[in-house]
Amino acid sequence: MHYAFNQERSPRHLFAHRHRRAACALLIGSLALAGHALAQEDAAASTAQANNPLANMTAFNLQNYYIGKLTESDDSANQFWLRYASPFSVGQTKWLLRASLPVNTFPTAPDGTKRTSIGDLNIFTAYLFDTGNPAVSFGFGPQVTAPTADKDELGSEKWSAGLVNVLFNGANPKFQYGYLLSWQHSFAGSSTRETVNQAAFQPFAFYQLGGGTYLRAAPIWLYNIENHNYSMPLGLGVGQVIKQGKTVYNLFVEPQWSVADKGPGQPKWQVFFGLNMQFLN
Secondary structure, eight states, X not given: OHHHHHXXXXXXXXXXXXXXXXXXXXXXHHHHHHHHHHHHHHHHHHHHHTTOTTOSXXXXXXXXXXXXXXXXXXXXXXXXXXXXXXEEEETTEEEEEEEEEEEEEEEOSTTOOEEEEEOOEEEXXXXXXXXXXXXXXXEEEEEEEEOOOSSGGGSOOEEEEXXXXXXXXXXXXXXXXXXXXXXXXXXXXXXXXXXXXXXXXXXXXXXXXETTEEEEEOOOEEEETTTOOEEEEEEOEXXXXXXXXXXXXXXXXXXXXXXXXXXXXXXXEEEEEEEEEXXXX
């Protein structure tokens, strides 16, 4: 009788046991997939924001332009940039401070002899507008450039001030775009040096390939309003975003070629490369 009872209950017991195991496995698998999806979303968000110049985090960038050939000469040059950015608040308003200091290596003599020096320090602050979308950043504010070059030929010897406008649209995790528009005019400094009256426009676009790898284009178009010289390069490069702990590392290289230029000392071709670092709160 006891044996018959076990024979009657065992299949149901096994079915229930297997059903519970399957349900647990399904639950664990669902949680794992959800966690993986969230991790992918976080990684995609970090990757999408890695090139945002208005990102709400402290950043430090090491960027370099190797200029293979200058206009009206066969000389090469180099410009290495140290850039620091940090968000801050004034009352209820949000701002971003960015400071940029170049180290210039340019020919300064007819025979092509080069000299190296720090260049002029540029600082801008941008008021960050509430766009209603956290993935879209829009900033506008003042800038000032100080004549910090310790070799006269590698700086303007002028104090300049102007305005900066920045847009970054990261709403699409696959494709991000925007621009940095600036203008500045000198107001003090050496009377023997040319007046600074310059506009710069940097359109940028980034296409995510997956795994933190992306294609990029971020040329800077310069126009000297004072003498009407200009430089208009185009480029296409590749980058890789790596997140380690609370730091996002962004390595990239982008060859650029001039499609239009006027005046001496403009780059005919150059290679833009660097390492950007963002430090998460």
